Amino acid sequence: MSASTKLSTxxxxxxxxxxxFPEPRSSSQISSRIGVNASKxxxxxxxxxxxxxxxxxxxxxGGFILNKSPDDVDLQSxxxxxxxxxxxxxxxxxxHDVEENGIEKFNEYFADLFADVQIDIENKMKNINLxxxxxxxxxxxxxxx
Amino acid sequence: MSASTKLSTxxxxxxxxxxxFPEPRSSSQISSRIGVNASKxxxxxxxxxxxxxxxxxxxxxGGFILNKSPDDVDLQSxxxxxxxxxxxxxxxxxxHDVEENGIEKFNEYFADLFADVQIDIENKMKNINLxxxxxxxxxxxxxxx
DNA sequence: TAATATGTTACACTATCCGTAACAATTTGT
DNA sequence: ACAAATTGTTACGGATAGTGTAACATATTA
Numbered sequence: 546m547s548a549s550t551k552l553s554t555x556x557x558x559x560x561x562x563x564x565x566f567p568e569p570r571s572s573s574q575i576s577s578r579i580g581v582n583a584s585k586x587x588x589x590x591x592x593x594x595x596x597x598x599x600x601x602x603x604x605x606x607g608g609f610i611l612n613k614s615p616d617d618v619d620l621q622s623x624x625x626x627x628x629x630x631x632x633x634x635x636x637x638x639x640x641h642d643v644e645e646n647g648i649e650k651f652n653e654y655f656a657d658l659f660a661d662v663q664i665d666i667e668n669k670m671k672n673i674n675l676x677x678x679x680x681x682x683x684x685x686x687x688x689x690x
Numbered sequence: 691m692s693a694s695t696k697l698s699t700x701x702x703x704x705x706x707x708x709x710x711f712p713e714p715r716s717s718s719q720i721s722s723r724i725g726v727n728a729s730k731x732x733x734x735x736x737x738x739x740x741x742x743x744x745x746x747x748x749x750x751x752g753g754f755i756l757n758k759s760p761d762d763v764d765l766q767s768x769x770x771x772x773x774x775x776x777x778x779x780x781x782x783x784x785x786h787d788v789e790e791n792g793i794e795k796f797n798e799y800f801a802d803l804f805a806d807v808q809i810d811i812e813n814k815m816k817n818i819n820l821x822x823x824x825x826x827x828x829x830x831x832x833x834x835x
Numbered sequence: 836t837a838a839t840a841t842g843t844t845a846c847a848c849t850a851t852c853c854g855t856a857a858c859a860a861t862t863t864g865t
Numbered sequence: 866a867c868a869a870a871t872t873g874t875t876a877c878g879g880a881t882a883g884t885g886t887a888a889c890a891t892a893t894t895a
Contacts, residue, residue: 546883553800557793571840579793582885584843591842604893607840648702648724650827655698658818662811669807682795691853716871727854729874736873749862750870840893845886852881861872 546585548628554581555589555623560679562599562611563686569608589627596626615675615686621667691730693773699726700734700768705824707744707756708831714753734772741771760820760831766812 546554557579562570572590576583590609594601600612679686691699702724707715717735721728735754739746745757824831 549800549804553796556800557796560796569840573840584886585884587841588843594841601841602893603839603841603891604895605839606894607892609841647827647829651698651702651705651724654823654827655694655701659694662814665810665814666807669810673803678799682792682799684792718871729855729857730853732872733874739872746872747862748860748870748872749864751863752861752871754872836895838893838895840891842891843889845888847886848884850881850883853879855877857874857876859872859874862870864869865867 548624551589551627552620552624554579554586555593555627556620556675556678557581558586558590558609559593559598559611559615559618559623559675560682560684562609563615563675563679563688564684566611566687566689569602569606569610571608574608592627593623596622598623598626611688614688614690615679617674619671619674620678621670624667624670693769696734696772697765697769699724699731700738700772701765701820701823702726703731703735703754704738704743704756704760704763704768704820705827705829707754708760708820708824708833709829711756711832711834714747714751714755716753719753737772738768741767743768743771756833759833759835760824762819764816764819765823766815769812769815 558575558581561575561578572583572587575581575586575590590599590601593599594609594612598611598613598618599609601607601609676686678684703720703726706720706723715723717728717732720726720731720735735744735746738744739754739757743756743758743763744754746752746754821831823829
């Protein structure tokens, strides 16, 4: 799954859980709702549970339950929970300069530039939370603390 | 080549050509300078010549020559010349919603969000030209109009 | 004890990336 | 005229990464 697909998939699942709160939803229920493989969903939601965004319970009545208010879950934190790489993968060629001709300075320059871009994206993502998304899509949250 | 690697490679090559102006440099000369395969360089520079960023000449004394002032070549235009995809590839899952449960709205939402991000990046790239890069790296341009 | 769920790993298939090679077309030098 | 060098383009094999699925240990409930 690409990083962006992971993010949108996670958001879809979390919105469904907000809608369903406090009823637990199994990975197969979520799968049939949002059209993503149940096994892949468990992988994603497992990561989100490690960041306490959702809770999970095994067993016949188990499933996933939203654990944070949609106000308190922004896209950046979702992204960080499910992807170890940075906001998106930008790299420069790893040519190692043996002749001291300044190529390593180029690589530093672009590494810095791409880091800047990533920070911009992260800031944009921080300003969008789950509630924002749900409001814009007309989805009602049943989450209560 | 990833999009970001293409961009940094192209900039390295163009800086070398600015340094060498008006002397043409062959793809193998550029290759040994910046450590990228000569064939791949020709592919990149061929695209840049179609946008008149460089000129190329065949034959024994041929090679590539910078054709635009470093002031007039920004990173965004380089990017557009060498990559047909948008600034970076962001996509949502292509699940087609047969049950009208609102998944397509999600996909639209994220497509819009990612388009916004791309515009931000493009604007950032527009504000950086070849001269900026060369100045910061202490490379002197010999380009003259 | 059977059924159902998560959590994790693995696997085959596919697609993409990457470096390189090959070669026609063109131009120059001798 | 001919050899040499270069661009421009296509192709290809190996490596790498993405995708969907399966499998199964573990845990929980009825």
